[in-house]
Amino acid sequence: MKRARSWLLLCAxxxxxxxxxxxxxxxxxxxxxxxxxxxxxxxxxxxxxxxVHLNAPHLIGNLLVLAAYMTIGWVARPDGRCTLAWLLAWPLVQLSLLLWSEVQQVVGLSGLLHAGALVVAVHLALGRLPIQRARFWGLLLAVAVLSKVALEQAWQRPVVWDGTHELFVVQVAHLAGVGWGILLGLLTALWPANADDARH
Structure with missing residues (x-):
C-alpha cells in the first residue's frame, strides 16, 4: 500500500x-x-x-466524507501524483472564490473534498490507478459528483442557506473544487509514475 501513503497522510x-x-x-x-x-x-x-467548521453537523459530515476518502486510499491506492494534485487544489479552490462577490468567507472541507473526488475520478478513468475496472469506477465517481454539482446550480446560486444544518453553504466552492480537480487530475495523470510506484 505504499502508493497510497501520501494520500492517507493528507486525509489524516x-x-x-x-x-x-x-x-x-x-x-x-x-x-x-x-x-x-x-x-x-x-x-x-x-x-x-x-x-474551520461552523457546527457539529458541518464537522461530522465532512469527517464522514474524509473517512470515505481514506477508504478510497486503501482500495484505489492513489499515488503521489493524485496527492500532489489535491495539494495544489487546496489554495486554488479558495482563490477561485474571489470571482464571486457574494462570497465573503468560506470554511470547511467541502470544496477541497470535491476537488479530491475528481482528481481520483480522472486518474481512475484514465487507467492510472491499479484496480480492476478502474475506468468504470472513475466514470461512475465523476458522474456522481458532477451530477450533484449540476443540481446545485452554483453558477446561479453561489451561496444558499441550509436550514437543516443552520449555515450558509458556499456552493461555488464545490464548483471550483470540481473544476480544479479535473484540471489538476488531467495534468498529473499525464506524468509517468515513478519507478517506486511501478514496483508497488
Missing part, C-alpha cells in the same frame, strides 16, 4: 487539524478563517480555512 492531516480547531478557542478559529477581504493580510487562511 485534514481530519486531525479539523478536530483540533473544533476544540480550539473561537479566537483561534477566527484567525484561521478565510475571508475575501482579508486573505492577503492572512495568507495562511488559504489553507487553514478548510479546517
Amino acid at each position: 492531516l485534514h481530519g486531525l487539524a479539523s478536530l483540533l480547531l473544533w476544540w480550539s478557542p473561537q479566537a483561534v478559529a477566527d484567525a484561521f478563517t478565510w475571508r475575501a477581504d482579508r486573505w492577503i493580510q492572512h495568507p495562511w487562511t488559504l489553507w487553514t480555512g478548510a479546517w
Whole structure:
C-alpha cells in the first residue's frame, strides 16, 4: 500500500487539524478563517480555512466524507501524483472564490473534498490507478459528483442557506473544487509514475 501513503497522510492531516480547531478557542478559529477581504493580510487562511467548521453537523459530515476518502486510499491506492494534485487544489479552490462577490468567507472541507473526488475520478478513468475496472469506477465517481454539482446550480446560486444544518453553504466552492480537480487530475495523470510506484 505504499502508493497510497501520501494520500492517507493528507486525509489524516485534514481530519486531525479539523478536530483540533473544533476544540480550539473561537479566537483561534477566527484567525484561521478565510475571508475575501482579508486573505492577503492572512495568507495562511488559504489553507487553514478548510479546517474551520461552523457546527457539529458541518464537522461530522465532512469527517464522514474524509473517512470515505481514506477508504478510497486503501482500495484505489492513489499515488503521489493524485496527492500532489489535491495539494495544489487546496489554495486554488479558495482563490477561485474571489470571482464571486457574494462570497465573503468560506470554511470547511467541502470544496477541497470535491476537488479530491475528481482528481481520483480522472486518474481512475484514465487507467492510472491499479484496480480492476478502474475506468468504470472513475466514470461512475465523476458522474456522481458532477451530477450533484449540476443540481446545485452554483453558477446561479453561489451561496444558499441550509436550514437543516443552520449555515450558509458556499456552493461555488464545490464548483471550483470540481473544476480544479479535473484540471489538476488531467495534468498529473499525464506524468509517468515513478519507478517506486511501478514496483508497488
